[in-house]
Amino acid sequence: MKEGPDIARIASLVGDPARANMLTALMDGGALTASELALEAGVSLPTASSHLAKLMDGKLLTVASQGRHRYYALAGTEVANMIEAISGVAAHSGPRRARPGPRDKSMREARVCYDHLAGDHAVAMFDRFVAEKIIVRDDEEIRLGPAGQGFFAAIGIDTSGLGNSRRPMCRACLDWSVRRSHLAGSLGTAILDKILTEKWARRPSGSRVVEFTPPGRKAFETLFLA
């Protein structure tokens, strides 16, 4: 009667509604903070924290501390595969409700990641910065490249003023919709500020979405993606 791995332990972790909501929210391979997951699960922050600790204990999640945020993500494809298998059974058991929601799409395109831009646009911008040696990756660290200071000065961002704090100017941040890096740090913040003060985009309140205006998108593309 006791044979094989302890499947009840794992299944009961997934078996709580709050935890199940958290896990499904992470099924896109992205990483979310504890607060975001609390909101997603519809529970208070303490409750969410308790659940997250349990999921960590069961090795279903990994966590990455970035500043005062803690980004939780699925521990691996095997976990995702399991959730998928459970969903398959659940779809047969109960009525599934479908809701495509336009919100997801615009989230992937451009959104705020705490204090900088994330999503497709941000990743594309980062790639171009690296290609043009505006910034350079050096091992795990990234720095302003030879072409950097001039480039940002030309668009009104004074990079010399960004380096004096203890906060790093450039930092790589993992994007959850695309699974690649984008630019964080004080320079990332400065760029987002630029986008918003120039009114190239606006932020619908209560959401992370960044909505570009048509001319704003054009300006952004010629400036950062040309």
Next chain:
Amino acid sequence: MKEGPDIARIASLVGDPARANMLTALMDGGALTASELALEAGVSLPTASSHLAKLMDGKLLTVASQGRHRYYALAGTEVANMIEAISGVAAHSGPRRARPGPRDKSMREARVCYDHLAGDHAVAMFDRFVAEKIIVRDDEEIRLGPAGQGFFAAIGIDTSGLGNSRRPMCRACLDWSVRRSHLAGSLGTAILDKILTEKWARRPSGSRVVEFTPPGRKAFETLFLA
């Protein structure tokens, strides 16, 4: 926040130790009575009955009344597949039982996964099929490869007769002991049937273990692993 199928409901069904024991006891594809399952799960008959009702309600089990006995069995391959997936995660997370007892060892070598072969032998066979292009992986789907039809015809398995149902002929199933795929689907079932009808192996009753006879192992190896 509530979207998609109700995965928590299904997972919580598996999340109870008694129910989990029942389900694993049925993983060999057989059918057991309520009393047998009560014994297997280590609970009283009333308790077992209550659990069985819940599993039925969740459509994880089917029941067949024969006389005054009621035979319970897994509802289908999808349920078996889910249990395997959970086992895979649990094997990495769990307290890794101290030493892999003798029973575990033969389980890892060859066992039944609902209706097809699993374990080291099955994974090795799958690898060889892929190497020889007997089957091909295409994205996430797998299909019969160019060398497939001829190969199976030569050993007395008519693949043309396997594709007409709604059930896929080839499906990858993740092995929990090894971390790799093995072959499921109606072709997987046909191969297991072949092994058993040829008496290359026998199945000790009340267990998922598949015990190869010495000549049977040799036949299996020359045929499938050569």
Next chain:
DNA sequence: AGAATGCTTCGACTACCATCGAACCATGGA
């Protein structure tokens, strides 16, 4: 340094559910 934000820990409360004994149905055999 001080304030603010993100997150975790602690303690108390509550609700749910697994559990079993006893009684209750159903089938099969004398």
Next chain:
DNA sequence: TCCATGGTTCGATGGTAGTCGAAGCATTCT
């Protein structure tokens, strides 16, 4: 018809786990 056996239902009990408010760390921004 009367028992015997396999299962289910009922009622009461107990343990466990989810829940949140308040307080405690940690980090960052001013």
